[in-house]
Amino acid sequence: MQAAAHxxxxxxxxxxxxxxxxxxxxARALAPWLLPFGLLAGWFLATxxxxxxxxxxxxxxxxxxxxxxxxxxxxxxFRHVAASVQRVALGFFFGAAVAMLLGLWVGLSRGAExxxxxxxxxxxNVPSLAWVPFLLLWMGIDELPKVTLVxxxxxxxxxxxxxxxxxxxxxxxxxxxxxxxxxxMGLVRHIVLPxxxxxxxxxxxxxxxxxxxxxxxxxxxxxxxxLGFLLIDGQNSARADIMLVGILLLAVLGKAxxxxxRLLERRLLVWTGGFGGVT
Amino acid sequence: MSAAISAEQVSKRYPDGPWVLRSLSLDxxxxxxxxxxxxxxxxxxxxxxxxxxxxxxxxxxxxVQGLEVRGPTPKVxxxxxxxxxxxxxxxxxxxxxxxxxxxxxxxxxxxxxxxLAEVQxxxxxxxxxxxxxxxMAQRVALARCLAGAPSVLLLDEPFSAVDALTRMxxxxxxxxxxxxxxxxxxxxxxxxxxxxxxxxxxxxxRGSPARIEETIPVDVPRPRDRRDETLGPLRxxxxxxxxxxxxxxxxxxxxxxxxxxxGW
Numbered sequence: 001m002q003a004a005a006h007x008x009x010x011x012x013x014x015x016x017x018x019x020x021x022x023x024x025x026x027a028r029a030l031a032p033w034l035l036p037f038g039l040l041a042g043w044f045l046a047t048x049x050x051x052x053x054x055x056x057x058x059x060x061x062x063x064x065x066x067x068x069x070x071x072x073x074x075x076x077x078f079r080h081v082a083a084s085v086q087r088v089a090l091g092f093f094f095g096a097a098v099a100m101l102l103g104l105w106v107g108l109s110r111g112a113e114x115x116x117x118x119x120x121x122x123x124x125n126v127p128s129l130a131w132v133p134f135l136l137l138w139m140g141i142d143e144l145p146k147v148t149l150v151x152x153x154x155x156x157x158x159x160x161x162x163x164x165x166x167x168x169x170x171x172x173x174x175x176x177x178x179x180x181x182x183x184x185m186g187l188v189r190h191i192v193l194p195x196x197x198x199x200x201x202x203x204x205x206x207x208x209x210x211x212x213x214x215x216x217x218x219x220x221x222x223x224x225x226x227l228g229f230l231l232i233d234g235q236n237s238a239r240a241d242i243m244l245v246g247i248l249l250l251a252v253l254g255k256a257x258x259x260x261x262r263l264l265e266r267r268l269l270v271w272t273g274g275f276g277g278v279t
Numbered sequence: 280m281s282a283a284i285s286a287e288q289v290s291k292r293y294p295d296g297p298w299v300l301r302s303l304s305l306d307x308x309x310x311x312x313x314x315x316x317x318x319x320x321x322x323x324x325x326x327x328x329x330x331x332x333x334x335x336x337x338x339x340x341x342x343v344q345g346l347e348v349r350g351p352t353p354k355v356x357x358x359x360x361x362x363x364x365x366x367x368x369x370x371x372x373x374x375x376x377x378x379x380x381x382x383x384x385x386x387x388x389x390x391x392x393x394x395l396a397e398v399q400x401x402x403x404x405x406x407x408x409x410x411x412x413x414x415m416a417q418r419v420a421l422a423r424c425l426a427g428a429p430s431v432l433l434l435d436e437p438f439s440a441v442d443a444l445t446r447m448x449x450x451x452x453x454x455x456x457x458x459x460x461x462x463x464x465x466x467x468x469x470x471x472x473x474x475x476x477x478x479x480x481x482x483x484x485r486g487s488p489a490r491i492e493e494t495i496p497v498d499v500p501r502p503r504d505r506r507d508e509t510l511g512p513l514r515x516x517x518x519x520x521x522x523x524x525x526x527x528x529x530x531x532x533x534x535x536x537x538x539x540x541x542g543w
Contacts, residue, residue, distance in 0.1 A: 175333055176363045179351045180377060180427065190376070194367045271367040273409030 059241040064248070067241035071230075081249060083225035084215055087143065088257070091150025092211040096204060098151070099158035106159075107166030107196075108188065117163075124156045128217045136222055146218040146226075153214030154207040161203025165196040198272055201265045205258055212254045227253075281345055282306040283431055283463035284330060289339035290488075291325055298488035299325045302339070305482065305491070310461040314474035314481045316517065318525040322489030323467040327433045330465065331357040343431055353379055356429030360436045362416035364408040370419050371395065371404040377426030394422040398452065414445035418452065425456065434466040438473065447505075450476055454501065471517045475510050476503055481517060485524035492524045 040061060046052045047060035055063065071077035102120070105112045131152060135145035169192050177191045219228020227246045234242030284307035291300040299322045307313045315323045328334040329341055332351040341348040343355055351357075364373050374394055378387045395401045398418040408416060417437060424432060434453075438446040450473060457464065468474050474481045478497055485492040495517060499509055 172359070172361065172363050173365065176359070176365075178333060179331055179355075179357045181351055181353050181380065186380075191365070194365070197367075271407050271409065273366070 063241045084227045091147045092154045095151030095154030099155045103159045103162030107163040149218040153210040157206035158203040165199030283309040285342040287340040291337045301488035312464040312478045314478040317484030321486030356424040356432045358434045358437045362420040374422045377423035398422045413441045483520045
């Protein structure tokens with residue numbers, strides 16, 4: 001019986017599909033971890049394993065864990081992480097909120113586009129670090145300049161994605177709304193905004209990523225707390241292990257915050273029928 | 280009672296473009312089904328777009344139930360060639376999209392359920408448009424049109440993108456809806472059999488600018504049998520009229536500066 005089933009399956013598809021069922025989901029679940037663990041193994045080999053690199057250039061994983069443990073025990077690690085997370089959360093929130101308001105306005109109105117868009121596009125090209133001295137000059141060295149810089153980072157991807165997706169709304173759906181007697185407000189609410197949602201969410205994800213980039217730019221220069229400060233502090237005291245703690249934390253936090261947005265994206269966008277990639 | 284749809288000497292051109300319609304006059308009586316048949320590019324769809332209020336600028340008078348067309352109104356339902364479903368709404372929500380804005384939610388829900396049953400989509404009510412076949416999607420679009428309880432239904436090649444069998448089912452569905460609603464329908468099509476099966480009159484348009492070549496009454500009682508022998512001569516006649524209309528189109532183009540290529 002079993003053998004018969006196998007022959008049928010084998011003849012049905014020339015590719016080998018008879019391999020143990022249930023192994024594929026496991027492989028899929030493990031695949032994302034392959035590279036991180038590979039890197040970790042390579043790192044271990046290059047340091048503690050084969051001593052290819054001196055500790056002051058590349059500290060071993062164990063040294064980094066030890067440094068993280070020390071920072072954790074002293075309560076510093078939590079302080080740095082909390083400061084950075086708070087700045088990103090506030091900056092991203094305000095940056096994205098302003099971007100959505102302006103993006104909506106510019107997207108819907110050609111007049112607003114003429115008025116605002118050229119200036120916004122010009123400001124977009126200012127590198128993040130160029131803002132730092134001026135923000136310090138205007139806002140002092142408290143939280144405000146840092147949160148503002150993060151907000152600037154979050155603003156542009158959200159704004160650009162929203163404007164372009166509003167402009168690209170399917171004319172056929174707009175006509176449909178008109179035929180069914182929607183007012184302009186109704187068209188925006190029932191057609192334009194839902195249609196722009198996928199692109200807006202992409203913009204939010206990129207904006208959140210940028211927020212972390214701009215955060216470090218802000219913290220590198222004038223701060224006493226935060227992961228950017230941790231990096232600078234590690235550099236100043238020649239502690240490569242501390243610098244690596246900061247870098248790894250930035251990677252993990254960035255990934256985690258993006259994961260939260262991806263989850264939201266998946267819940268909100270069940271209706272899209274995209275390609276989705278092959279298995 | 281006066282005509283449900285009335286076009287008097289309607290002309291239309293797009294800015295800096297050629298005339299699309301020239302002095303076109305057409306009346307559709309209440310509860311009548313009229314097909315506009317013509318070669319592609321003959322301006323058939325423009326007639327519907329003007330009547331639906333989607334296109335504004337024109338010469339002449341366009342009346343729906345005695346009132347001048349000044350923009351889209353709920354009285355005029357429009358069904359497009361593509362289903363144009365809102366992809367983020369379920370089937371049920373798409374049908375509800377067509378409800379009059381003033382309608383309370385209670386009666387609205389009842390109407391949506393009745394329409395879903397009518398187009399046989401009650402089972403699929405929670406599905407998303409991406410999960411529908413072409414024929415199902417057009418049935419949703421039809422139900423959405425009817426949700427607004429229009430008095431006139433404009434159909435722009437609504438069944439041209441589905442397979443032959445599905446098309447016949449959709450045509451029968453449309454007729455069964457007509458049987459109890461007696462909706463006035465103006466249908467644009469390039470399918471002779473569809474025109475013969477559905478309509479009381481077939482208006483053959485000749486292209487650019489569009490004008491009426493010929494109007495052919497189809498005096499065959501409904502429900503019609505597609506193989507009805509009396510339809511045979513009409514089919515042959517329409518085929519000939521359509522061929523002439525198509526030729527006219529080419530001949531006219533041959534008079535233009537690119538005449539050699541177009542005529543060839």
